[in-house]
Amino acid sequence: METFYHALKVAPGTCIGCTHCMSLCPTRAIRVVRGMAVIDKNACVDCGMCLKSCPRQAIYVAQDDFNQIFQYKYRVVILPTVLFGQFAEEVTEDQIFAELHDMGFTHVIEAAQAYGVLAKATRRYMQKHAYLRPFISAFCPAIVRLIQVRFPALLEHILPLKQGMDLAAIYARRKFTAEGVAPGDIGIFYVTPCAAKIAAIKSPVGEDRSDVDGVINLDFLYNKIQLGLSRHRDNPLPPVPEQTYLSPDAIAWTLSEGEASNFEGRCLAIDGIHNVSDILEKIENDELLDIDYLELRACSHSCPGGTLTVNNRFLTIERLRKRMQGVTDNPRTCPNDIAGDEEYLIANGRLHEEIPPRSIDQLDENFVTAMQKMEKINRIMEVLPRIDCGACGTPSCHTLARDVVQGKAKLSQCVFMQKLLCRESLMTAEESMELSEQTWGEKRFEQ
Amino acid sequence: MNFSYHIEGGNFSRAGIASSEVKKILKQLNVNPTAIKRVVVALYEAEVNVVAHAYEGDVHVDISPEGVTVVVDDRGPGIPDIPLAMQEGYSTASPEVREMGFGAGMGLPNMQKNCDELSIESEVGKGTRVTMKTRFNA
Numbered sequence: 001m002e003t004f005y006h007a008l009k010v011a012p013g014t015c016i017g018c019t020h021c022m023s024l025c026p027t028r029a030i031r032v033v034r035g036m037a038v039i040d041k042n043a044c045v046d047c048g049m050c051l052k053s054c055p056r057q058a059i060y061v062a063q064d065d066f067n068q069i070f071q072y073k074y075r076v077v078i079l080p081t082v083l084f085g086q087f088a089e090e091v092t093e094d095q096i097f098a099e100l101h102d103m104g105f106t107h108v109i110e111a112a113q114a115y116g117v118l119a120k121a122t123r124r125y126m127q128k129h130a131y132l133r134p135f136i137s138a139f140c141p142a143i144v145r146l147i148q149v150r151f152p153a154l155l156e157h158i159l160p161l162k163q164g165m166d167l168a169a170i171y172a173r174r175k176f177t178a179e180g181v182a183p184g185d186i187g188i189f190y191v192t193p194c195a196a197k198i199a200a201i202k203s204p205v206g207e208d209r210s211d212v213d214g215v216i217n218l219d220f221l222y223n224k225i226q227l228g229l230s231r232h233r234d235n236p237l238p239p240v241p242e243q244t245y246l247s248p249d250a251i252a253w254t255l256s257e258g259e260a261s262n263f264e265g266r267c268l269a270i271d272g273i274h275n276v277s278d279i280l281e282k283i284e285n286d287e288l289l290d291i292d293y294l295e296l297r298a299c300s301h302s303c304p305g306g307t308l309t310v311n312n313r314f315l316t317i318e319r320l321r322k323r324m325q326g327v328t329d330n331p332r333t334c335p336n337d338i339a340g341d342e343e344y345l346i347a348n349g350r351l352h353e354e355i356p357p358r359s360i361d362q363l364d365e366n367f368v369t370a371m372q373k374m375e376k377i378n379r380i381m382e383v384l385p386r387i388d389c390g391a392c393g394t395p396s397c398h399t400l401a402r403d404v405v406q407g408k409a410k411l412s413q414c415v416f417m418q419k420l421l422c423r424e425s426l427m428t429a430e431e432s433m434e435l436s437e438q439t440w441g442e443k444r445f446e447q
Numbered sequence: 448m449n450f451s452y453h454i455e456g457g458n459f460s461r462a463g464i465a466s467s468e469v470k471k472i473l474k475q476l477n478v479n480p481t482a483i484k485r486v487v488v489a490l491y492e493a494e495v496n497v498v499a500h501a502y503e504g505d506v507h508v509d510i511s512p513e514g515v516t517v518v519v520d521d522r523g524p525g526i527p528d529i530p531l532a533m534q535e536g537y538s539t540a541s542p543e544v545r546e547m548g549f550g551a552g553m554g555l556p557n558m559q560k561n562c563d564e565l566s567i568e569s570e571v572g573k574g575t576r577v578t579m580k581t582r583f584n585a
Contacts, residue, residue, distance in 0.1 A: 153480030285466060286488045362477035367512050367583075370476045371448055 006044050007061045007198035008051060010037050015058035017440060019390040021050035026273045027149055027360060031403075032393040035441025043360045045145035046199040047273045047298040048307030061195045061308060063217045066224075069104055072187030076172045077105040078165055078212070081112045081254045082193050082303045084323060085316030086222050091229060093323075098237035099228040107172065108242055111190075112250040113338045114167035114345070119249075119262045121161055121346045126263070126293070134283060134291035135159050137259055141200035142298035143276060144355065148205070151280045152357030157294075160206060160351040164253070165190050165197065167345050169211035171338050193218045193306030196298060206351030218308040244336040248324035254303040255317060257295070265292030271305075273298040363405070377401045385416045393439040413439055448511075454497045454504040456523065459547055462498045465506045466491040469517075472510065482583045486515050489561035489579050492554045493519040499544045500524060501574065514563075514582035525571040532567075533559065 017032040029043035030050060037050070037059070051059040069075045077100055084093055100108050126135055136157045138144055147154050162170070169188045176186050190212045192198050198217075201210040228237075252258040260267035268291060270279050276296045282288045299305035304316035311319075338345070363377075364370035380401035388396040392413035394403055403409035411417055412427070412435055421427035437445060450472065452465035466487045473483045490506070497504035501523025509516040526532045532539075533555050540550025559565050562579040569575040 153484060281467065281470075284484070284487075285463065285470065285491055286484070287463060287491065359474070359477075361471070361474040363475045365477060367476055367478070371510070371512070374472065374475060375448060 005199055005202035006039065006041060006046055007063075007195040007202070008039060008044065008046060008048065009060055009062050010039065011058045011060060012036060014056055015054075016056065017393075017444075018055065019395075020053045020055060021059065022390060022393075022395045023388075024049045024053045025395065026146065026277055028395050028399055030395065031409075032390075032439060034438065035444055042358065043149060045142050045149060045273075045298075046194075046196040047142040047146070048195045049273060051195070051307045061198065061217055063198070063220060064214045066216060066220070068214055069187055069189060072213075073185040074107065074176050074181055074187065075105045076107045076109060076169075076176075076186065076188045077216070078168045078172075078188065078190045079108065079110045080165075080191060080193050080197075080218070080303060081110065081251055081320060082306065082309060082316055083191055083218060083221070085304060085319040086218070086309060086311045087225075087319070089319060089322070093243060094239045095229060095237070096225060097240045097242055099225045099232075101240050102228055102232075102237055103224055105189075108240070109168050109172055109338075110244070110246065111164035111168050112246050112253060113244055113336050114164040114171065115250040115253040116247070116336075116339055117167055117342050117345045118161065118164055118349070120342065121349050122159060123263065124346070125159055125161060132157055134294055136294045137296060138206075138351075139163055139259060139295065140196065140297045140302075141205070142194070142196035142273065143296045144205055145196070145199070145358075146273065146276065146298070147280065148355060148358045149360045150277070151284055152359050153284055154280060155355050155357060157283075158355055160355070162207075162211070162349040162351065166211045167349055168338065170345060170348055171341050173211070174341065174344065175337070187213050189214045189216050191216050191218055191221050193303050193308050194299065195307050206353050206355045208352065218306070219310050222310045241334070244334050246327060246336065248327055251320055251324045251327065255320060256297065256302045258302070260293060260295040263293045266290055267293040267295065269295040269297075271297040271302050272300045363402075373405045376405045380404060380411060383411075383417070384414060389415075391415045391439070410435070448509070450508045450510075452506040452508075454494055454501075454506060454519075454521070456498060456500075456502040456504070456521075459495075459498055459549070462494045463491055465494055465508075469508055469515075473515070476510070478583055482514075482581065485561040486517070486581045489558045489581065490517055490519075492557045492561075493517065493577055493579070495549055496554050496577075497521045497523070499540055499549055504574075512583075514580060517562075517577075517579045517581075519577045519579075520574065521576075522574045525573055525575055526567065526569040527571050529567050529569060 015036045017035040021037055022030040027043045027045055029040040030037050097108050134157055138159050172188055173186055192215050198215045201212050201215050204210045256271045257269040260269040270276050301313045304313035363373040384397040386397050392400045394400040400409055404411050418432045422432055469490055470487045501521035504521030507518045531537055535556045536552040538550045538552035544550040562581045564580040566578045
């Protein structure tokens with residue numbers, strides 16, 4: 001099986017295998033082995049629930065070296081709307097733009113500039129392919145991956161359209177190439193509010209390579225901007241006349257309801273990956289009919305709740321709403337050039353390849369073997385305590401039974417089973433200890 | 448392989464539990480998504496029928512490499528005229544049930560559409576037994 005790039009990593013020295021992440025993971029991708037969380041690459045959808053649930057900050061998001069931007073002459077940074085929501089109100093957008101130039105970027109583009117084009121492309125696609133209702137937005141890469149692994153029957157409903165970040169990158173590359181810049185001199189970087197967008201850039205779904213060259217984590221960039229702001233407090237940077245006009249709709253796109261409110265018909269906006277799973281179950285069962293458009297986001301409150309955001313998500317939303325109001329009160333005159341390239345972007349904004357299923361549910365390719373395995377799981381379930389304590393290093397009794405049948409775990413990992421075996425003199429205290437060490441690591445028992 | 452589920456009459460919040468469980472099982476068995484959907488849709492309709500019309504019922508699911516046989520047995524009023532009940536749009540659901548978005552008279556026709564063999568036996572005043580067979584490679 002091919003492997004998938006994931007940005008979420010576990011820090012060996014810091015993780016104590018506390019199981020918080022393991023019980024919250026929506027695809028049950030995490031096990032505790034030798035006292036440390038291990039993430040299954042085939043099941044992980046990069047939603048970042050593990051990172052958010054970790055009480056020790058032992059889960060982190062890997063990132064590219066910032067200095068890679070200097071390999072390029074044209075250093076373009078694409079910003080997510082939520083970046084501005086990270087700052088206190090007194091920090092102006094102009095200051096942020098100026099800081100980005102000061103740290104080395106030559107051009108700043110907001111991904112939101114492309115949302116008008118995306119809305120139009122979406123409307124056209126939906127009109128042409130009405131038989132594929134309900135349409136599922138491809139906005140959130142964690143949701144696309146969730147559908148691949150858990151709801152493969154719904155893949156055909158995903159809108160095969162590139163998102164704002166990609167459209168902005170295509171636009172920038174085209175623009176500078178037309179100005180005579182050598183393609184090798186253009187480096188395009190996306191500032192990501194979450195791990196899922198990194199995965200979408202490093203191992204894109206539905207296309208062979210991303211239009212973006214590299215990723216910068218939002219929390220890292222936030223610190224860099226803050227540092228610059230305090231350094232330039234007494235000596236402010238000159239403003240950069242680069243900010244383009246963004247409509248309130250474009251600013252709202254990454255907020256909950258921001259997409260759904262653009263389209264006709266019955267459009268639902270769902271955020272939070274467990275809520276999304278519930279809705280997808282219903283769609284899959286045909287319990288919910290007559291839905292036209294589904295805006296599905298993995299994080300609570302969508303991107304303001306992203307794994308790499310710094311500010312409280314309610315405050316982020318407040319700041320973005322104020323920005324929307326500001327646009328209405330005092331519109332900027334600098335035009336949004338991306339709109340001028342609309343037809344080119346729509347024509348080049350389709351995903352080239354189909355989104356493949358990656359089902360993690362099946363027990364075996366072969367039906368009869370799968371059925372035998374299921375019968376074994378059911379037999380094992382009869383002896384397990386069904387309290388889902390996690391002490392075996394798997395998230396639930398059922399997962400342990402499944403892992404046992406798949407040859408990935410031993411039934412005796414269960415502490416109840418160990419007690420029973422000890423009572424019947426089928427296991428010694430030393431053997432039981434050894435098993436516990438395999439799950440929790442030797443250090444755990446060293447006091 | 449056999450599975451059984453109990454259905455409580457009148458409890459709409461629990462309608463769909465059996466079909467969700469069966470879906471989970473069929474996914475694990477690597478059954479093709481089209482067949483899964485047919486089984487799940489037909490069973491869901493049958494569950495809603497029990498909840499809407501009967502006092503209680505039991506679902507028995509038998510899964511084999513060829514396909515799925517679902518038997519839904521209920522204790523309830525029974526169906527006096529089965530051919531009439533099979534007509535699209537025909538419904539005896541109460542206004543309360545309709546208010547909840549059920550009772551459009553599409554249940555039995557939908558079940559027929561989504562399985563390969565449907566048989567209904569019913570005794571008025573006692574209950575109804577619905578048997579549905581869906582083949583995986585139909």
